[in-house]
Amino acid sequence: MSDLNEHTITDAVLARLAHTPDPRMRTVVESLVRHLHGFIRDIEPTFAEWQTAIDFLTRTGQMCDDKRQEFILLSDTLGASMLVDAINHRMPAGATETTVLGPFFVEERPELPNGADLSPGRDGERLFVRGTVSSAGGGRIAGAQIDLWHSDSDGYYDVQRHDLDAPSGRGRIRSDEEGRFWFWTTQPTPYPVPHDGPVGELLRATQRHPYRPAHLHFMIAAPGHETLVTHLFVEGDAYLDSDAVFGVKDSLVVPFKYEHPGTAPDGTPMPARWRSLTYDFGLKPLAGTAPEHRA
Ligand code: BEZ
Numbered sequence: 331m332s333d334l335n336e337h338t339i340t341d342a343v344l345a346r347l348a349h350t351p352d353p354r355m356r357t358v359v360e361s362l363v364r365h366l367h368g369f370i371r372d373i374e375p376t377f378a379e380w381q382t383a384i385d386f387l388t389r390t391g392q393m394c395d396d397k398r399q400e401f402i403l404l405s406d407t408l409g410a411s412m413l414v415d416a417i418n419h420r421m422p423a424g425a426t427e428t429t430v431l432g433p434f435f436v437e438e439r440p441e442l443p444n445g446a447d448l449s450p451g452r453d454g455e456r457l458f459v460r461g462t463v464s465s466a467g468g469g470r471i472a473g474a475q476i477d478l479w480h481s482d483s484d485g486y487y488d489v490q491r492h493d494l495d496a497p498s499g500r501g502r503i504r505s506d507e508e509g510r511f512w513f514w515t516t517q518p519t520p521y522p523v524p525h526d527g528p529v530g531e532l533l534r535a536t537q538r539h540p541y542r543p544a545h546l547h548f549m550i551a552a553p554g555h556e557t558l559v560t561h562l563f564v565e566g567d568a569y570l571d572s573d574a575v576f577g578v579k580d581s582l583v584v585p586f587k588y589e590h591p592g593t594a595p596d597g598t599p600m601p602a603r604w605r606s607l608t609y610d611f612g613l614k615p616l617a618g619t620a621p622e623h624r625a
Pocket residue numbers: 403406430431432433434523524542575
């Protein structure tokens with residue numbers, strides 16, 4: 331086909347894709363072309379605007395390295411990450427809802443026993459967290475691997491700080507024989523997603539703030555179950571309705587209760603006010619998994 335115009339070019343490109351051998355690849359590229367051409371018809375960009383878009387994507391790529399992933403941040407702040415998450419996690423009753431992984435999970439984290447302090451020596455309100463891990467619609471899961479990470483009282487993750495010589499606000503624990511877990515840490519605080527790059531420019535251009543409401547990250551893995559990637563958000567946080575990455579779900583917003591001085595549930599004497607959080611997680615069984623693997 332030649333002599334193409336704005337009305338015929340989309341079909342010409344689609345025809346050129348008709349021999350793509352991998353059917354999934356064909357579906358994906360055809361849909362991409364249809365939506366991309368539809369987007370261009372919708373906004374009718376000038377050449378200068380199209381060049382601005384190409385520069386933006388180029389700078390987004392150039393900002394990426396082994397520590398910074400600006401494309402994921404772009405996907406997060408446009409709600410695309412949470413849409414992919416929603417499509418892939420249609421959860422059964424009793425399963426905890428999921429949310430974004432975020433860029434601050436790292437492989438290097440200490441294995442800790444139940445009752446450990448994830449943030450020894452750090453400033454911030456003391457927080458005691460406890461709960462259980464169960465199979466959705468089934469029993470408790472012993473030995474579930476629970477990865478934890480969160481921001482500190484200044485709104486930074488340990489990996490963003492240069493004044494720490496060991497992981498902090500981070501660790502891996504396991505549920506006990508009765509599926510229970512508990513640990514100490516400091517109260518997480520809201521923080522901005524990285525906004526010193528192209529994604530920050532886009533946020534400012536659209537009059538959006540970069541903040542995420544305070545949360546704890548959990549990644550919980552157990553045999554025969556989908557690994558759960560989620561957060562627990564602090565009830566009452568000012569940013570719950572405007573999370574920069576659209577990650578909040580009502581079922582994940584929970585009270586981080588103030589407690590009077592006294593004795594914590596694990597027997598720790600608490601001379602000052604402290605906070606407590608309780609949450610019971612449900613993991614989705616993998617399709618076709620025998621019930622004995624579902625606890
Ligand atoms: C986070 O919660 O750690 C996070 C998620 C998405 C983008 C930036 C940070």
